[in-house]
Amino acid sequence: MFLGPAIKQIRSSKGISQSILADGIMSRSNLSRFEGGKYYPGYDKLILLLDKLEMSLEELLFLHNGYAQPEKRTLHLSLVEVANRYEFGKVRTISYECRSLYEVTRTEAYYHLYLLGQGFLIQYQREDEIRQLSELAEEIKPYLMGADIWYLYEFKLLNNFLFTLSSGDAIFFGRRAADEFDKYHDFAESRTIQQHLMQNIAKICLKEQNYEQSLFFLMKALPLADKTNLLYDKIVTLVYYEITLLCLKHKVDTDQLLSYLDILRQLEFTGSYDALQQVCRLHLPDIF
Incomplete structure (x- = not known):
C-alpha cells in the first residue's frame, strides 16, 4: 500500500x-x-x-481508498442496513461473504461479522447455520475473556452482541468495560461507544427489574452523554435514570421524568417517545 x-x-x-x-x-x-x-x-x-x-x-x-470506507466497516454498515429493512436474503448473503473473507484472511473481525449476521437472522426467526443466540454468546464470550486489555474494538464488539448475552453476562462484561474505560478517559473518540454501551446494559438490567445494576450503568452513561454533546442520547438516558430512581423509591416526584418525555415528544422523536411510555407503564403501572 x-x-x-x-x-x-x-x-x-x-x-x-x-x-x-x-x-x-x-x-x-x-x-x-x-x-x-x-x-x-x-x-x-x-x-x-x-x-x-x-x-x-x-x-x-x-x-x-478513493473516499471509500474500509471493507469491514462497509460490510458492517450494509449488514445493519439490510437487517433494519428486513431483507433477510441479503443478511444471509453478507453473512456468508464475511465468513468467506475470514476463511481467506483469518481476520477475526470478519468472523464476528458473520456471527452478527447469523444473530440478526435468529432475532427475526429466520435461523440459518446457527440456531440459537446462546451459540453466538459462546463464541463471543471466550474472545472477550481472552483479551488481557480491551481496546475500542472490544467495546464495540460487546455492544454489538449484547442481545446474545444473558443479563448476568451483560452485567459481568459491562462492569469490566466500565473499568477498562478508565484508560480512555481522555480519548474523546471513545465516548460515544462508551455512552451507548453503558446505556444499553442499563436497559437490559431495567428489563430484568434489576434496578440497582441499572442505576450503576446509568450513572456511568450520564456524564458521557454530557461529554458527547448528543442531546437525544442524554434525554433518553435521563428518562431511564428517572424510571430507575422511581422504581428504587429513591424519589417519588415524576415531574422530571414527564418533562424529559415531553422534550422527546416536542422534538418529534415519536417512536422513542411511544417506546419509553411503554417502559414507564411496565415498570411504573401505578403512575402511568
Missing part, C-alpha cells in the same frame, strides 16, 4: 511545501521519494507527517 501520493495530495491542497512538511521528520528528498512511491518511511515518521498535516491515519486511508 503506497500512501505517498495521498500525502502529496493533502500537502499540496493545504499549500505546504515539501521542505516545511519534512522539517524535523525526514530529508526533503526522502519525502519527495515517498510521495513518488519510491520510498516508504518507518511508521513513526508517517505518524509525524500526519500529525503535521492534522490528519488521522483513518482519514488518510479513507482518502487513499
Whole structure:
C-alpha cells in the first residue's frame, strides 16, 4: 500500500511545501521519494507527517481508498442496513461473504461479522447455520475473556452482541468495560461507544427489574452523554435514570421524568417517545 501520493495530495491542497512538511521528520528528498512511491518511511515518521498535516491515519486511508470506507466497516454498515429493512436474503448473503473473507484472511473481525449476521437472522426467526443466540454468546464470550486489555474494538464488539448475552453476562462484561474505560478517559473518540454501551446494559438490567445494576450503568452513561454533546442520547438516558430512581423509591416526584418525555415528544422523536411510555407503564403501572 503506497500512501505517498495521498500525502502529496493533502500537502499540496493545504499549500505546504515539501521542505516545511519534512522539517524535523525526514530529508526533503526522502519525502519527495515517498510521495513518488519510491520510498516508504518507518511508521513513526508517517505518524509525524500526519500529525503535521492534522490528519488521522483513518482519514488518510479513507482518502487513499478513493473516499471509500474500509471493507469491514462497509460490510458492517450494509449488514445493519439490510437487517433494519428486513431483507433477510441479503443478511444471509453478507453473512456468508464475511465468513468467506475470514476463511481467506483469518481476520477475526470478519468472523464476528458473520456471527452478527447469523444473530440478526435468529432475532427475526429466520435461523440459518446457527440456531440459537446462546451459540453466538459462546463464541463471543471466550474472545472477550481472552483479551488481557480491551481496546475500542472490544467495546464495540460487546455492544454489538449484547442481545446474545444473558443479563448476568451483560452485567459481568459491562462492569469490566466500565473499568477498562478508565484508560480512555481522555480519548474523546471513545465516548460515544462508551455512552451507548453503558446505556444499553442499563436497559437490559431495567428489563430484568434489576434496578440497582441499572442505576450503576446509568450513572456511568450520564456524564458521557454530557461529554458527547448528543442531546437525544442524554434525554433518553435521563428518562431511564428517572424510571430507575422511581422504581428504587429513591424519589417519588415524576415531574422530571414527564418533562424529559415531553422534550422527546416536542422534538418529534415519536417512536422513542411511544417506546419509553411503554417502559414507564411496565415498570411504573401505578403512575402511568
